[in-house]
Every structure is written in structure tokens, then in C-alpha cells.
Amino acid sequence: MKPFLEHIKTSKDSSWVLFDRRLPAIPFEWHYNSEYELTLTLNSRGQRFIGDNISRYDVGDLVLIGPKIPHTWCSSEDVCKEREHQALVLWFSDAFVKGMIDPHVELRPIRRLLERSSRALTFSEPVREKAREIICAMVGQGAGPRLTGLLNVLLLLAEDAGSEPLASEANQSESFAEATEERIGKVISHLHGHYRDEMVVEKLVKVGALSRSSLHRLFKRQTRMTMGMYVAHLRVGHACALLLNSEKPIAVIADEVGYGNLANFNRQFRGLKGQTPREFRRAVTS
Template sequence: MKIMHEQVNFKGANSFNIKWDEFPHFTFPWHFHAGYELVYVIKSYGKRFVADHVEAFSDGDLVLLGPNLPHFWKNDEAFFNHDPRYKVNAIVIHFPPDFFEHQLKNYTEFLPINELLKRALRGVCFHEQVSNSIGKELRKLLRLKGVEKILQLLRILDKLARTKNYKLLASETYCPDLHDWSSNRLEKVMHLINSSYRQPLKLEQVASHIGMNPTAFCRYFKEKTGKPFIGFVNDMRIGYACKLLLEGRQNVSQICFESGFNNLSNFNRCFKKKTGFAPVHYRSQFHKANQGQPLSPDTGNR
């Protein structure tokens, strides 16, 4: 699939850009850019594509995207009928990857924002309660100038950094090095999983790798990662399968085995549970959206 590299320019040496969007429907194609992007959808609905993640979006959608993360928003069919009742209102902010870089990495007050920007490498979607609060702050930001404008953006990022009401979008496969694992034992496990998840990977093998019995290992892994071992490995396999599906060079059966599954029906079941789509439907939805065709509102919604 073609992907566009968007060049974001910061006019007049500004530290960041903010704009109010109002148009009939989202038109920007599948793309990525070097900086961060915060998108607040005031009015619109459709499907949001971020790396290997697809889900419905609607009024109040608030997402922070990190550098080089492919994405686009696609409106549903109603927005393509020249009906003035259907339109897009959104506030979009772009800021560069070196935004307050020294402060973020070295000053204690900025560490929560630094952690937020690490999470943004996979895309972060915020809960409606957070969106409602931040939406008011973003409207205020549109009216500010000078130092107050920069301070307001920092306030917004700080609030986003401190909330726990969010979810990550792209799978671990897209950003395998994000985790700051706190023990050498878990580092060994993650290295083994990252290098071997596309091959048969038995629980007993991984537990033995760090000198634990399978029962103790299952408890340990769930405590450290928040996921059961098999679920974690399957999520990585599904993430890789999503990438292969979007590349379009292999059929579903080939992708099933290439991504580490040994059973097609199990692959289909796990894929739909994780993404909300059957593999063929996932690919067709992306192709349809990327070619500029409208999506029906009830197709593939979770």
C-alpha cells in the first residue's frame, strides 16, 4: 500500500501548529510525519486507522499520535452525499519531535509528559471524560498567543500525561522496544518472545528459559505485563498479521502460518477477537478506505 510522508512546516519558527478544521469530510490519505499530532474531533464519525488498529470514531474522539506512526480518519457514507448537516469539525495540533526535548528528559516536572510521548509512539486514545475536559482547553488554546500559548499546550499535555483513562492503539509489534522492563528476568523473556513469536513457542520452553516452572511463570508474567502469556504472544502475532494483510502480498492462509499460528480457524477467531474484523474484512476495509471509497456505517463496527 502507498503511504504518504507528510512534511509538517512550523510557520514563522513557531514551536507548534494549531488549526481549526471545518470541511465536508476527512480527505487526508494514509500517511505519517516526523512530529507528534493531537487530534480532537468535535463533530464527525467514521473509522480511525492507526498503524494496525482500526475502530469507529465519533464526536469527542481525542487521540495523540507519535512520530512516524501511519494513520488516517475515514468518514462514513453519509458524509459523501453533499448534505450540509454532515461535516467535520476538529482541532489539530502538530509539534516537532524535539519539542522541549531537554526539559522533558531531564527535569522532574516534565517526566510525566515524557512518558506520555513514549506512549504516543503507539497512539493513545483518551476516554470521553478526558476528551470533554481537554476539549475546553483546546478551544482556549486557539485564542492564545505568545508564551501563554506554549504554557497552555504544556498544561494540556500534563493533564493527558496524568490521566489513567486511555488506551494504546497500535500493537506491541509496531513498537517492540517501548517497554521499560524492570527486571533482567523479564528482559530475557521479552527478548525470547520478540525473536520467536512467529514460531511455535511453548509455555514450558519460556518458563525453563528463566528457571521457573510453568505455573509460577504464568503468575509472574501476568503480574508483570497485565496479560496471560498466551494472550500476550497471540496479540503480537495478530499485530504482525495486520501488517502483512495491509502489505497485500500474501493470502490469509499464508499470513496465518507466517505470523505464528498453526491453525487457520484459531487464527481467524483470535484475529476477530483482537481487531473486531475477520482478516479478509480487515484488509478490504483498509483498501476501500485508502482508495477514497465511502464506508457504510454498520460495516465492521465493534
């Protein structure tokens, strides 16, 4: 797994980033960004996991994700076999928002849109289609026209009465001093790389360079859940991807995501998803 905290670097001639990502398949890789993220997915179908939300996505899927919301896409098939899965990803920072958007009264609708993105947002089909045209055109443009395109897209999304939140309110995180956030980020990154293993608190104390009590307290403030529950979300989230995209037996999937006991896996899966793994697989593949 890649590190949980994904660092985004801007180029010298731009204050934000447009990334044209093309892959044979989009892998399941949980991460979060410090930036706002707008992702347009092309030539791909599968599932997206954003916070505590799991949904199917299709060609033209468009999602706006606020900072620090864990997310990933996981493809199940491409649409055109001759082309790769494609995601056009737009990243811009809070500093960009404060410098470019906040000073201008005409752009206040964008600020309100970004405030709502703390739960991640999906958009109506007509708006997605218009946004897709603008974003795809931006790929071949210079820095100036791209900036205009970004503002036009955000204004378009801000006016969409059909936009809907994805993640629950409980999934929103709290801001910390940079040093503290870095320590909790190391712990979270470690959990994402070792969630299949037994969780050893003493190891996490060393990873985060925190006392045991501070680790529990700060982790819960950052993620709105205990470390044990966080690991359960990771395991069940990955199990969902395997249930949807493979024909592996449920017992094998349980073992692969860290459950040596099938009954415990079924119990935690039902507790988080409201149905058994078998019911989940049947519901989404029927």
C-alpha cells in the same frame, strides 16, 4: 492520495503547530508524520485507522499518535449539517520535547506519556472533555498562552489512568539515518499511491535507489512487515472504509482496492481482520 510522509512546518513565532482543519468530509488519506500528533475531532463521526487498529470515532474523539505511525480518519457523517467536519491538530517535534520538556523534572510525566504514544493512545471521557475545553480555547490565543495550554493538556493526559493503546506493539518502527529513511519513505509513498496496481519490485528498487536485497531488508525493519503484506494492509484498510461508508457490492470494492480475484480478496481480508468482508460490514453497521 497525498504523499505518505506529511511534512509539518512551524511558523516564525511558534516552536510547534496548531492546525484548525475544516472540511466538508474527512477523506481516507494514509500518512505519517515525523512529529507527535494530538488530534481532537469535532462535528464528525466515522472510522479512524491508526497502525493496525480500526475503530469508530465520534464527536470529541482525542488521540495522541507518536512519530511514524501511519494513520487516517474517514468520516461517515457530520453531526451538525450546517457546519463542516473539524479536526484540531497539534504537532510538536522530538526537538521540541528535548528542549522544552526533558530539562524540567516537573514535566517528566509528559515524557512517559510520549513514550507510550509509540502505540498511539486514546483517553477516558472525563479527560477528553477537559482537554477539549483547553484545546478549543487555544484556537484564539497568542503563541505564549498556546504553549501553556499545550503543556497543560499533555500533563492532563499523562495523569489519565483510563488511557489505552490502540496499535499493536509490532506496529512500532525503527529509527534510521535521514537519507535511508527518505529512501524508504519514497517507496512507502509510492505504494500508497499505487497499492491498487500489481507490485513490481524492480520499480520499487528504482524509486528507493536501493538494491533489491537492501530494499527488502530495510523495508521490513521500518514497517515490521514485508512489502506484500504492507500492500495487503493498505488494500484491506481502504476496503474497510468502503464497506463502512458505501453500499457498493463487495465484488466492486474488491476490484477498486486492487483484487481482481474475489476469493483472494476474501482470503486476505479474513486473514487480517478475522472475518469476511460481509461479516465485517454486518458487524459494524448493525
